[in-house]
Amino acid sequence: MVASPSTARQTTDLTLAPARQRVFSGMQPSGNMHLGNYLGAIRNWVRQQDQYENVFCIVDLHVLSQPIAPRTLRQNTIGLASVMLAAGIDPGRSVLFVQSDVREHAELSWMLNAVTQFGELNRMTQFKDKSAGKKDEAVSAVLFSYPVLQAADIILYDTDLVPVGEDQKQHIELARDIAERFNARYGETFVVPKPDIKAEGARIMALDDPSKKMSKSDARPNAAIALEDDIDTIRRKIKRAVTDSGGEVRLAPDKPAVSNLITIYGLLSGDSVAEIEARYAGRGYGDFKADLAEVVVGAIGPIQARLADLHANPEHVRAILADGADRARAIAAAKMGVVRERMGLGAG
Ligand code: TYM
Helix, strand or coil: CCCCHHHHHHHHCCCCCCCCCEEEEEECCCCCCEHHHHHHHHHHHHHCCCCCEEEEEECHHHHCCCCCCHHHHHHHHHHHHHHHHHHCCCCCCEEEEEHHHCCHHHHHHHHHHCCCCHHHHHCCHHHHHHHCCCCHHHCCHHHHHHHHHHHHHHHCCCCCEEECCHHHHHHHHHHHHHHHHHHHHHCCCCCCCEEECCCCCCCCEECCEEEEECCCCCCCCCCCCECCCCHHHHHHHHHHCCCCCCCCCCCCCCCHHHHHHHHHHHHHHCCCHHHHHHHCCCCHHHHHHHHHHHHHHHHHHHHHHHHHHHHCCHHHHHHHHHHHHHHHHHHHHHHHHHHHHHHCCCCC
């Protein structure tokens, strides 16, 4: 009998409430998590925890697309888990685990390579950006096949929704295409996931250049606010943030820098754009930026306080990840059994 994907979901992990839609999302442990990661992703994961069944993954295999020292990778993994927990991911309501602790991700990725086309991967904007100007020897095959692993991450868990920032949209669309193609070729096996990209905060821009998104890989010192920046650094970076010509605090397409700052202010304070514009009417950028700095510090400060406790207790974080991996593995192993069968792999 061909089990429907939703039946598979309901029987794989009884600790999760079966009636809810499943959310899956991931983040790379590449260090320097910033305000864009928080507003575009983590904050939404935290806020939606009660609404969905949640699976959150620290995608360490994806980080191998660039050379990284093993010690650094391990530290970053525990560091990112600590940030997620400090930001409010609750292991009682969400599965939190490390990708490489569940071998099925790498295994499914190989199988999905069989239903992915070279041209599709070659068209991925992130691949084009990250490989641009580099010699062939400097571009790893991991960078090229990266979106296939991402598709495996997502569809392994019969995911309904993938909450991400705007930059991941193309990868989620490819995951949909891969799931549909697999289902068409081998029979209904995977739920086809949908991206969950919010209208606000899905693309936080660099503070020093509103034409570029805030990014972990940016070497420019005032481009991003890191979640672990100290209070003085946050204040200084916001003070130095570029603004637009004309002094008004107004959200408008011709005011990309100020619009980005208003978006950050609004998301972190809960105030509407209209309230913010009215509050600073006739007051100029100085007052606005000074208050924005306090809004950011007020939001990040409590996360940093919890983070300090977690940094002091990495064994506690490891225990949460080990438990998360066990729960994730139960779902992933059942799904891989179906995939192997469908594809005729193994001795049977
Ligand atoms: P990563 O680690 O680069 O980013 C993690 C999340 O942060 C979002 N984000 C932003 N949101 C708003 N403004 C920004 N400036 C900004 N910068 C980053 C990203 O959109 C993302 O949601 N390939 C993924 C990791 C991944 C994944 C997955 C995600 C691997 N497997 C499965 C979802 C599902 C990545 O590199 O994200």
